[in-house]
Amino acid sequence: MFENLIPKEEIEHYQIIHSEEDRSAHWRERLEYAVRLGNEFKSKTTITFNTTEGPKSIETTVWSLAERYLSIKGGVLIPLSSIIDVHF
Numbered sequence: 001m002f003e004n005l006i007p008k009e010e011i012e013h014y015q016i017i018h019s020e021e022d023r024s025a026h027w028r029e030r031l032e033y034a035v036r037l038g039n040e041f042k043s044k045t046t047i048t049f050n051t052t053e054g055p056k057s058i059e060t061t062v063w064s065l066a067e068r069y070l071s072i073k074g075g076v077l078i079p080l081s082s083i084i085d086v087h088f
Contacts, residue, residue: 001063004054004055004057005046005056005057005058006056006058007032008072008073009037009056011058011072011076015051015052016049016079017082018049018050018081019049019082019084023083024083024086027080027086028065028080029048031083035062035063037062037088039063043061044059044060045087046058046059046088047060047062047078047087047088048084048085049078050082051082057075058072060073061070066079068081070083
């Protein structure tokens with residue numbers, strides 16, 4: 001299902017870019033739930049985002065959500081405008 005799945009530790013090797021359509025508002029509710037899943041239940045979320053090499057997916061715990069970014073382990077920030085899909 002997620003043929004472009006990469007280890008979250010390799011995210012720094014990719015240049016994250018905006019998706020064709022900014023759907024930040026659309027994903028906010030799901031991402032807030034992902035933060036709760038991660039913080040309370042240690043559950044992982046699959047996030048697909050756009051890069052210069054095409055869409056990439058990671059399985060990770062979402063640590064926090066800000067106005068324009070989500071934060072994952074290691075202080076890595078993913079712009080909400082780059083997100084293509086969020087799956088639990």
